Amino acid sequence: MAATALEISQLSKTFRSADTVTHVLDKININLQKEEFVSIIGPSGCGKSTLLKIAAGLDVDYEGSVQLNGMRITGPSKEKGFIFQEHRLFPWLTVEKNIAADQSLKDQGVRSRVDEMIELVRLTGFEKAYPKQLSGGMSQRVAIARALLRHPQVLLLDEPFGALDAFTRNHMQESLLDIWRQNKTSMMLVTHDIDEAIFLSNRVVVMDARPGRIKAIIPVDLLYPRNRISPSFQELRAQVLSALNHVEDDNISWHI
Template identity: 65%
Template sequence: MSTALLEIVDVSKTFRNSNEAVPVLDRLKLTINQGEIVSIIGPSGCGKSTLLKIVAGLDVDIEGRVLLEGEQVKKPSQEKGFIFQEHRLFPWLTVERNIAADLSLRNPETRKKVDQLIKLVKLEGFEKAYPKQLSGGMSQRVAIARALLRNPKVLLLDEPFGALDAFTRSHMQEALLDIWRENRTTMLFVTHDIDEAVFLSHRVIVLDPRPGRIKTIVPIDLPFPRKRTGSAFQDLRTLILRALDHEEPDKETYTI
């Protein structure tokens, strides 16, 4: 039986300035189970990245609640790893020191875990390299390893592969699934790429335009590894595209 890990309960968010109030999210309700990869997709401005920041505890000026293992999220913590579109590595630190961040590599436990993560993200031989010596995909691998070092309960990924070329992006998607198979880390993944969402996810959440509301939840009942050219894959891609194009969803296929 699946265990609920993350609960988003009637979350609404409004940005305010001196002239107006701009609603961004409206009464979002979503449960994510332990070990799931859930992608969020929707038009620009529908609140995808804002939702990730709320789940991370970076924005608590909201209506509603976010619960992680039943405890309300009120601030950032090591339980929630965050991967941005840009890797945000420290340019003056090597790969291994970027992964360790504020932890000392002289600590045997830290040293062991960093070495394990370098192997997991397939960066053996680049431990002493600096960010300027890495490709974009390799830099994102370092960022993912850094987030995993502290054993987060949920990994939040905000368009992490959006700046990569198509070949590297595909390679990184495979790498992320390798990490998931190894650790079964729960992931909440924001993307604009329908193929990426279908390739990676157990479920795809389609949001309406601003204010963001859940329009449709599409279960991706395909075994891993998935073939992008397969008919079932393409059918799911088409269903999500129809939802994004504001066509009426097929009630037999979509789960609301």
């Protein structure tokens, strides 16, 4: 049995203001195994992004237990990488300097690692380019390279391809799979796209809303690379869609 990288147990989250109390997450239980790829899908407002931020250590006000390699997560750390919906690159820095972030390229170890990441995300030749000179897909590849630079054990991705066109999105999914296979980093992805979840993942977690709960966890027992129009892929797609159709939410919008 594979070792557990990220363990989320009985996780609950409540937002409180002067006159309202909003229960966002209710007793969430998910284990992310080492070198596993898990996708989380569910309606807007079900707490997917909140769950990811808690796992990243960006929100520590919750009930339950969130552990990385058996140690409670108490804040951000180099063991956890996070990719936001927007690439959040520094517009005044080149690709290589964005990837290095707060580290100096004069350090030969950093320089070597940055070069390795540029090759990994297929941006060789764009080292000196600025974000304004990059496409949306290229910018997200820079963000992924920056997150991977410190060898995180877990990479958390919050709808990183949501703003891309369909062609670029498919290409980025294939690139992410290549990175996952080469880097052997455990990954957890939040998405609204059913095909994306099945194409990438070992398991798909379907969430219910208000408050967010686990509706179903569906194994994806398909070999890579995956054919989106194969009968087995479409069968899994129908299974995920069936689970989503039973989610209690009045404003569901799926990429199907």
